[in-house]
Amino acid sequence: MKLTFFGGAQSVTGANYLLEFKDPSMPSGMRKILVDCGMNQGGKFVEERNYEPFAYDPAEISDVFITHAHIDHTGLLPKLVKHGFDGVVHSTPPTRDFAELLLKDSMHILALEAERDNKETLYEEENIVELMNRWQGTNYHQKITLGGEAHGTPAAEVTLHNAGHILGSASIEIAAEGKKILFSGDLGNNPSPLIEPSEIPKDIDYVLMETVYGNRNHEDRQRRSEKLEEVVRQSVADGGVMMIPAFAMERTQILLMELKDMLRKNNIPEVPIFLDSPLAISLTAVYNHYRHYFKEEIQSRYADIEYMFRFPGLKQTLTTEESKGINRVQNPKIVIAGSGMSTAGRIIHHEKRYLPDPKSTLLIFGYQATGSLGRRLLDGEKSVRILGEDVPVRAHIKAIGAFSAHADQRQLLEWVKPLKGRVKKIWLVQGELDAATAFKDKLKTDLDLEAEIPTPGDIVEL
DSSP states (O other): OEEEEEESSSOSSOOEEEEEEEOTTSTTSEEEEEEEEOOOOSSHHHHGGGGSOOSSOGGGOOEEEOSOSSHHHHTTHHHHHHTTOOSEEEEOHHHHHHHHHHHHHHHHHHHHHHHHHTOOOSOOHHHHHHHHHTEEEOOTTOOEEEOOSTTSOOSEEEEEEEOSSSTTOEEEEEEETTEEEEEOOSOBOSSOSSSOOOOOOSSOSEEEEEOTTTTOOOOOHHHHHHHHHHHHHHHHHHTSEEEEEOOTTTHHHHHHHHHHHHHHTTOSOOOOEEEOOHHHHHHHHHGGGGGGGSOHHHHHHOSSGGGGGOOTTEEEOOSHHHHHHGGGSOSSEEEEESOTTSSSSTHHHHHHHHTTOTTOEEEEOSOOOTTSHHHHHHTTOSEEEETTEEEEOOSEEEEOGGGOSBOOHHHHHHHHGGGTTTOSEEEEESSOHHHHHHHHHHHHHHHOOOOBOOOTTOEEEO
16 A cells, blocks of 8 residues: 655645555556545645646546545645546535535636636636536445455445534545555544534554644633634724634634624624625535534524524625625624635735724634735734735734634644554644644654654655
C-alpha cells in the first residue's frame, strides 16, 4: 500500500491524498483512490496552485472519498472530472447536497476571477453536473466495498465515521492489504450545539490527523457567548455597523442560534440583523432533509429545523438589490455575510464601505488562512486593497475563537488518546507548520506518541 501527500501537508487548505493498494479486479493489479480533492485558499499566490495540472492522471482514479463539503476539501472535484476522472465519489448524503451548492457558488466566483485575470476557468457547470451524477451518498458505519476477486474478498472496505465538524462530516477508515488507515478529516469543536461529537474507531494502524488548531485552545464556551454579547452591545453603542464574515455552513447557523438566544433573554439590544448570504440561506434550507444527522435533543425539540435559525428582526437578503438596500438602513445594524475569510462574496463590499468607519466593527470568528484578507485584518494591517482600491482600516477588529468548528489542541489530544499503544504511525496534516509542530511536541510530552509532519509530494510505503 502506498500513500502520497499531494495536498494538506503543512497547509490547512487543499486536502488531497492518494492511496494505492493491490486489487486483482483492476487491469494494473492496483487500485488508486483519493481522499478529498480540495481547493487551495488563502491569497492569490496560494490559489494559483489550483491552476496547476494534477500530479496524477485523473483517469486512473477509481474512487474519491470526501470527508466533508467545504471547498478546501471538495473544490477541485469538478476540475478532476474535466480532466478525465470517470469513477465514483463517496460521502455522506448531506455532504453531497451541501457540496453541490458550494461548488456552484465557487464556480461563479472563479468565473469572475478568470474574466478579471484573462485566464481559463477551472471548470464549467457541465463538470459539476457530471460530478453529481457520479456521487453516491453513504451513511455513517455502512461499509463500502471496493474491487477484489469476483464473489471473493473485496480489495478494500471503507467506513465513514462521524467527525463532528459540520453536519455530515466524516473521518474515513480504509481497510486494505490487512491494514487500516484513518483519515481524520476536520474534527469538531465538541460538544457542538447541533451534532454528535467526533468518533474514533479502534484498531487503527495509521492515522492522518488534522492540526488546524494544534497550537492553541479555544476560549471557554460561556466566555464565548459573553464576549459576543459585549461586542454586540459595544457596536450598537458606537452607532456603527457590525460586520461578521461568516462561513456559510454551520458557523452562520450557530451564530444565528446565539443571537436568537441573546435577544430572547434581552441580553443585547434589538437592531436590524441581516443575513446577506444567498449561499447560507440555501444551505440552511437543506438542513431539514437530514434531521437524523442532528443530536436527538434537536430532533425532538424542533419539528422544523430551520426554525432554530429564524427570529424577529432577522432579514434575509437574497438578491443583489436587497443586499445594496442594507446600506440605506440606519445604523446601528449587524450584517452577516460570506465569505468567511473575506476572500470573496458580499462581505468584501461591506468591508470596503465600513472598514474606514471608526464607529464600525469587524468580528472574525473562524479560521483565517495565511494571505487571506481576513488574516491580514486580524494581524492588524492598517490599509488593505479591496476591489481594486486601497481601503484604510479604522473600524474595530475583534475575534472570538470559540466559534470555530475545528477541534482545539485539548480536543485533538482527547480524540487520538484511545489509539495510544495501538497506532503504528501518525501523520499531522491540514495545519500550518507551526501548529503541526506544536501538536507533534504535545503528542510526545502528553501521550508519548510519535508523529511525522509530511511535506507536499511525500510518498510513504505502508
